Each structure stands twice: as C-alpha cells, then as structure tokens.
Amino acid sequence: MDIVINISVFAFGAILGSFFNVVIFRLPRKYSITHGTSFCPHCKHRIMPLELVPILSYLFLKGKCAHCHAPISIRYPIIEFITGLSFLFSYLRFGLSYASIIAMILASLCIIIAMIDIDTMEIFDRFHLMIFALALVHVLFISQLDIVSHLIGFFIISIPLYVIAVITNGIGGGDIKLMAVSGFLLGYQATLVAFFFGAVFGGMVAVYLLLTKQTQMKSLMAFGPYLCIGIYIAYLYGMDIFTWYMSLLT
Ligand SMILES: [Zn+2]
Incomplete structure (x- = not known):
C-alpha cells in the first residue's frame, strides 16, 4: 500500500x-x-x-x-x-500533515525560482512575497519554534549578505530577499543550515567551472538555485542538522 x-x-x-x-x-x-x-x-x-x-x-x-x-x-x-x-x-x-503541504509548496517555489534564476539571473519579487505568505502560515500554525527565532531568521543571513553586496557588488538583491523571507520561514537555526548547504553547493560548482575554465557558463553562477536547494533541505532536516551540529560542540 x-x-x-x-x-x-x-x-x-x-x-x-x-x-x-x-x-x-x-x-x-x-x-x-x-x-x-x-x-x-x-x-x-x-x-x-x-x-x-x-x-x-x-x-x-x-x-x-x-x-x-x-x-x-x-x-x-x-x-x-x-x-x-x-x-x-x-x-x-x-x-x-500540513507541514507536508508547506514543504511541497516550498519545493515548487524553489524549483521555479531556481530555473528562472538560471535563465534570467533574476528572482522576481512575487516569489519572495509567496514565500513570505507561506512563512506566515508556517509560523502561525505549524512551527514549534518561538516567534523570536523566526524573526532572527529573517535577518541572520540577509544582513551579512546585504553588507557583502554593498562592499563587493557581487550578490544580487534577489538572493538577499530570498534569504530574508526563507529565514523567517525556517527560523535562524535552519537558516544557517540552508545557507551552509547553498554556499557549499554553489562553491563546489564555482570551483569546478574555474578548474575546467568554463567561466563563460555564467548562468550556472547564479547563486539562487544553490540557496533554493539549501532552503528546501533545511525545511526538511535543518533543525535536526543544527541540533546534531551543536551537540558536537558541547
Ligand atoms: Zn515540432
């Protein structure tokens, strides 16, 4: 069955x-x-x-x-x-469960965002709004975390990214907004996990492209798709991974 x-x-x-x-x-x-x-x-x-x-x-x-x-x-x-x-x-x-439905909607948005980002190097604001709406439902009805964790999640990666963007001009506004609304959805613990995976996946592909001298493959250098993979993994397992990692430190 x-x-x-x-x-x-x-x-x-x-x-x-x-x-x-x-x-x-x-x-x-x-x-x-x-x-x-x-x-x-x-x-x-x-x-x-x-x-x-x-x-x-x-x-x-x-x-x-x-x-x-x-x-x-x-x-x-x-x-x-x-x-x-x-x-x-x-x-x-x-x-x-309702968490299942949220995860499926999040996966859908992540897939659409990632593919459009690959095609156009852009993340449309309407998708940030959709994730924010999804986050509100999650925070109000499903989340086991307190609201403060979710609010910190909104800022914990988006602010550092914003600072880096101002200094280097190397990060798009769409990525920053994506990490803000997704951070609100995930809470700060899973947001750190999401960004970790996004940076590792993005970094691995960037190194591969540099080593194989395919730097003209600009579309693969969009950061959004890797963040999307991280965000989806983090919604499923972020809290478990965070708790496991913290247990290693203590
Ligand atoms: Zn035909």
Whole structure:
C-alpha cells in the first residue's frame, strides 16, 4: 500500500512539474500562463494531451516532437522528475500533515525560482512575497519554534549578505530577499543550515567551472538555485542538522 501512495505522490508532483515548465518558460517572457495551449517551438504543432504525460511522454517520443521530430529539451522531464521527487521526500519526511503541504509548496517555489534564476539571473519579487505568505502560515500554525527565532531568521543571513553586496557588488538583491523571507520561514537555526548547504553547493560548482575554465557558463553562477536547494533541505532536516551540529560542540 505504501508503494502505491508513494508513486501517487510522485506522480502528483510530476504533473505539477509539467505545469511549472510552462510557468518557467512563459513568466520571464510575459506570456499568459493560463491562456493558450502548448505548442512545439519548432513546427508550432499543438501538443496533444497524450504528449503531455510527465516524463513518460518524453521517453516514449524519445525526446522528439511527435510531428516534426525536432529535439525537445531534456530540461522538461528533469524538472518533472525533480518536482515529483521533492513531493515524495516531503511526504516521506512529514507524512499526511500540513507541514507536508508547506514543504511541497516550498519545493515548487524553489524549483521555479531556481530555473528562472538560471535563465534570467533574476528572482522576481512575487516569489519572495509567496514565500513570505507561506512563512506566515508556517509560523502561525505549524512551527514549534518561538516567534523570536523566526524573526532572527529573517535577518541572520540577509544582513551579512546585504553588507557583502554593498562592499563587493557581487550578490544580487534577489538572493538577499530570498534569504530574508526563507529565514523567517525556517527560523535562524535552519537558516544557517540552508545557507551552509547553498554556499557549499554553489562553491563546489564555482570551483569546478574555474578548474575546467568554463567561466563563460555564467548562468550556472547564479547563486539562487544553490540557496533554493539549501532552503528546501533545511525545511526538511535543518533543525535536526543544527541540533546534531551543536551537540558536537558541547
Ligand atoms: Zn515540432
């Protein structure tokens, strides 16, 4: 029975993931998200419902348009897969609970933010507002932490980032706002964990790009995607990791 539920949760995420693909593609281009059907960018063939089954359609069509056989980006099934996986992890961590729903919404926002940041090097303010709204629900109804921990979370990384941004001009305002609203959601303990993971992942990729001299791969240097991974991990396990780390110090 467990396996059926797990597969259903994954499938639900993957279906939403294919909608996120539309959002990620259309939002920066200012196209309507709710109007208009999907079409092949190459031959304008209207994509039929059967060609829209997440992941499976891509595999079945071998990554090509059913009409003109132009290649379809592997990005689409990957985003569907990651969304499905993040929903499954949220469910496995929190079970049937409101925290699970918050984790799934957070994962969704993180995926959209990360992909748009990779494409445009920008994080839109509306997403900061959505995370802030999510944080309010979490802080008021779910969190075990006191409000002060959440308020400190808002500032603990965003202020140092702001100072670094003023001095070096190397950090975008979108990243600072992301760490502020996410910090409010997570509380300061998990916020430190989120930033630690974000910095480690971002740092590893930066070193790899430098070593392989792919410095023209600027899009991979957007900091937002790594912060997003850290934020999602921290919502699931941040408090446990923080408590474990503190126990090492004492
Ligand atoms: Zn086509």
